[in-house]
Amino acid sequence: MHRLQQPDLRSTIITVAVVTITAGLMLAVTMYFSKGAQAKTPNADRVLNVDTGIWYPTIQAAIDAPPTTHGHTLSLTQGIYLENIVISKSLALTASDPWSTVLDGNTLGRVISITPGVSVSIASVTIQNGQVIDGSNGGGISNQGVLTLTNSYVIDNWVSFFDSIPGGGGIYNTGTLNVISCTISHNSATGIDEVGLGIANLGVLRISDSVIDQNYNYVSPPPGSALYNAGEVSLHNVTISQTTGAGIHNRAGGLLSLSNSVVGHNSGNLTGGIYNNGLMTVTASLVTANSTGIAGITAYREAGGIFNNNTLTVLNSTISENEACETGSGIYNAGSLRMDGSTVSDNKHFCIPAVGGAGITNNGTLS
Numbered sequence: 158m159h160r161l162q163q164p165d166l167r168s169t170i171i172t173v174a175v176v177t178i179t180a181g182l183m184l185a186v187t188m189y190f191s192k193g194a195q196a197k198t199p200n201a202d203r204v205l206n207v208d209t210g211i212w213y214p215t216i217q218a219a220i221d222a223p224p225t226t227h228g229h230t231l232s233l234t235q236g237i238y239l240e241n242i243v244i245s246k247s248l249a250l251t252a253s254d255p256w257s258t259v260l261d262g263n264t265l266g267r268v269i270s271i272t273p274g275v276s277v278s279i280a281s282v283t284i285q286n287g288q289v290i291d292g293s294n295g296g297g298i299s300n301q302g303v304l305t306l307t308n309s310y311v312i313d314n315w316v317s318f319f320d321s322i323p324g325g326g327g328i329y330n331t332g333t334l335n336v337i338s339c340t341i342s343h344n345s346a347t348g349i350d351e352v353g354l355g356i357a358n359l360g361v362l363r364i365s366d367s368v369i370d371q372n373y374n375y376v377s378p379p380p381g382s383a384l385y386n387a388g389e390v391s392l393h394n395v396t397i398s399q400t401t402g403a404g405i406h407n408r409a410g411g412l413l414s415l416s417n418s419v420v421g422h423n424s425g426n427l428t429g430g431i432y433n434n435g436l437m438t439v440t441a442s443l444v445t446a447n448s449t450g451i452a453g454i455t456a457y458r459e460a461g462g463i464f465n466n467n468t469l470t471v472l473n474s475t476i477s478e479n480e481a482c483e484t485g486s487g488i489y490n491a492g493s494l495r496m497d498g499s500t501v502s503d504n505k506h507f508c509i510p511a512v513g514g515a516g517i518t519n520n521g522t523l524s
Contacts, residue, residue: 233258250277271299285313327356331359333361341368341372364392369397372400390411390414403429408434411436414440428464459489474500
């Protein structure tokens with residue numbers, strides 16, 4: 158029987174292998190020079206230094222690169238960045254849309270740390286899933302420099318500790334912080350008292366056209382507040398709502414101005430809406446539907462709307478529909494309170510018997 162002779166495929170295989178390897182080398186060389194010319198490769202490089210034209214795979218790589226210097230702008234492509242970022246240069250980080258450009262701490266630490274002496278702007282990003290469990294402050298952002306945060310979301314960040322420290326589940330600020338058109342939401346802090354669930358400020362803080370809502374504490378009755386201030390704060394056109402804790406805590410030595418804003422639907426321990434132990438002015442604002450107190454637990458010093466223990470001025474504002482178990486459903490004043498052109502109405506107690514007035518309980522100076 159005659160057998161067909163099999164062709165010798167070795168030369169063919171070798172030839173194909175050589176062609177493939179050669180093509181791979183040519184492709185690699187082509188990509189190398191292309192990268193040098195265009196400063197970008199798809200999928201790998203996501204952060205563009207606008208000033209140098211160089212692309213980087215991560216935000217931190219772009220910040221740390223020697224060509225990146227003070228005053229440069231980093232443009233972020235859409236996507237999720239699983240990073241814990243330290244910004245030690247004066248830079249601008251920009252993106253096109255906050256929902257599609259996400260800076261995610263991956264619960265491995267704080268999302269963004271800004272060092273002293275730098276000026277940073279961040280725009281149109283979401284900052285989420287920061288987690289700090291070492292007793293330090295600021296789950297989403299810790300700012301020690303000058304930061305302007307615009308059109309961004311700070312959500313689902315957390316700090317955990319077992320002492321009375323400022324916290325700042327979302328943001329901790331000891332420098333200068335400007336927050337414009339942002340949402341600070343669903344951040345939390347686990348502690349014992351006087352903690353900032355959304356923001357803790359020990360520096361200078363200005364917030365405008367923003368929402369601070371649904372920040373919470375696991376402890377019951379809930380200590381803490383959406384905004385904790387031991388520095389200087391200016392709030393304009395801001396809504397602070399649905400906090401598991403007070404809306405605002407302005408502690409001793411704090412200076413706080415609230416204008417054209419709403420503090421509503423917060424529920425805290427001793428105070429639902431605002432606790433003031435510093436110097437505070439409320440202008441053309443609404444403090445409404447806040448609550449405090451627990452039936453069966455006698456406090457005698459509580460306020461659904463505002464608890465003032467220092468110096469408070471209320472101008473052209475409304476304090477209404479707040480609830481407390483026993484005292485000061487609208488306002489409890491133990492300091493110096495001045496009111497002008499303002500309304501306190503429809504506040505009520507939910508415990509019987511109640512102590513003090515449902516509108517204003519005054520144990521200080523009222524004018």
